Amino acid sequence: MEYRGKQIKRKDANNEKSKSSKITSEEKEGESKEKESKYGHMPTFPYQRVFTRAILILGVLTVVYFGTKDGREVALAKQKEVLHHRAQDITCSDDYKAELESFPGCVPRRCGRAMSDKLVSGSEADVLLSIAKRGMALGGSQGGATILDLHSGALSQGKNFVNIYRLNDAKDVFKKTDFTFYKVVKTKIQNAIAHHFGVQPQSLYLTHPTFFSRLTAAPALTVHDEYWHPHIDKETYESFHYTSLLYLSDYGRDFQGGRFVFIDGDNTNRTVEPRKGRVCMFTSGSENLHYVERVMSGTRYALTVSFTCDQKYAIDDPTLPSSPQNEQKQ
Ligand SMILES: O=C(O)CCC(=O)C(=O)O
Numbered sequence: 001m002e003y004r005g006k007q008i009k010r011k012d013a014n015n016e017k018s019k020s021s022k023i024t025s026e027e028k029e030g031e032s033k034e035k036e037s038k039y040g041h042m043p044t045f046p047y048q049r050v051f052t053r054a055i056l057i058l059g060v061l062t063v064v065y066f067g068t069k070d071g072r073e074v075a076l077a078k079q080k081e082v083l084h085h086r087a088q089d090i091t092c093s094d095d096y097k098a099e100l101e102s103f104p105g106c107v108p109r110r111c112g113r114a115m116s117d118k119l120v121s122g123s124e125a126d127v128l129l130s131i132a133k134r135g136m137a138l139g140g141s142q143g144g145a146t147i148l149d150l151h152s153g154a155l156s157q158g159k160n161f162v163n164i165y166r167l168n169d170a171k172d173v174f175k176k177t178d179f180t181f182y183k184v185v186k187t188k189i190q191n192a193i194a195h196h197f198g199v200q201p202q203s204l205y206l207t208h209p210t211f212f213s214r215l216t217a218a219p220a221l222t223v224h225d226e227y228w229h230p231h232i233d234k235e236t237y238e239s240f241h242y243t244s245l246l247y248l249s250d251y252g253r254d255f256q257g258g259r260f261v262f263i264d265g266d267n268t269n270r271t272v273e274p275r276k277g278r279v280c281m282f283t284s285g286s287e288n289l290h291y292v293e294r295v296m297s298g299t300r301y302a303l304t305v306s307f308t309c310d311q312k313y314a315i316d317d318p319t320l321p322s323s324p325q326n327e328q329k330q
């Protein structure tokens with residue numbers, strides 16, 4: 001009680017102080033007016049007041065314009081954080097909602113995004129990273145974005161794509177257990193998406209493309225290398241209804257730049273900093289417009305695992321073709 005009393009006193013004292021400083025400045029004004037008159041009349045020009053005010057207003061408008069033009073940025077997930085589960089709901093876009101109505105059991109209870117660092121462990125991410133690195137060693141783009149689709153076998157090579165399953169060198173690169181591993185992780189993500197968005201896991205089908213990506217700061221050589229454009233997954237990859245990203249390397253340690261950014265309608269960019277083992281899942285409609293920042297240095301690895309509600313776009317889990325010759329016959 002006594003402490004409070006003292007605080008109040010301090011406040012009063014401050015009031016007194018500020019009152020007295022106000023008085024002092026008024027006094028000073030009077031003084032300077034007096035001084036001014038000693039030097040005679042200061043030069044003025046017609047509409048001086050209007051002019052000064054216009055300059056002031058213009059200044060304020062410029063500050064407001066440049067301050068809000070690029071909107072604000074909010075971190076949804078920092079690399080250093082270990083997230084058990086973090087989510088943000090966004091109202092579903094009308095077209096997305098309307099499309100999903102024809103897939104009962106697959107309509108989300110809510111749209112938005114969720115992140116977790118507890119779904120996939122660091123060592124599980126390392127196994128997947130090793131699959132990506134082994135596969136990508138068979139080719140790779142020089143232009144900053146290399147894609148490896150384990151399902152179709154498509155791998156960026158130079159300015160084009162090759163089918164790794166048709167390469168003789170690929171014979172001993174993958175083991176059956178790699179594919180088993182991929183399936184285990186995919187199923188965990190599938191269940192997490194189903195749980196978070198309130199849909200039935202069996203109503204979600206793996207869809208094409210589902211791929212590993214390796215991004216670097218190398219200048220783009222083809223449009224496939226331009227990974228940084230804002231886009232909506234539902235528009236880019238027609239069959240997507242739910243997108244998930246599993247990060248296989250760390251922002252700030254393995255690479256600089258390369259954050260994932262949601263561009264939201266409230267003039268806010270929400271960023272996800274990749275962290276090894278971090279899963280980011282979201283509804284693929286226009287409620288989740290996003291892009292990946294350009295990587296400034298280092299190498300960024302990620303796995304995109306995508307799901308559709310439409311059985312006609314379902315793909316099987318990737319499997320190891322028994323031999324390159326068999327693959328050619330398919
Ligand atoms: O790698 C990422 O973080 C996102 C990639 C992406 O947006 C996409 O493949 O559609």
Ligand SMILES: [Fe+2]
Binds near residue numbers: 231232233290
């Ligand atoms: Fe995307």
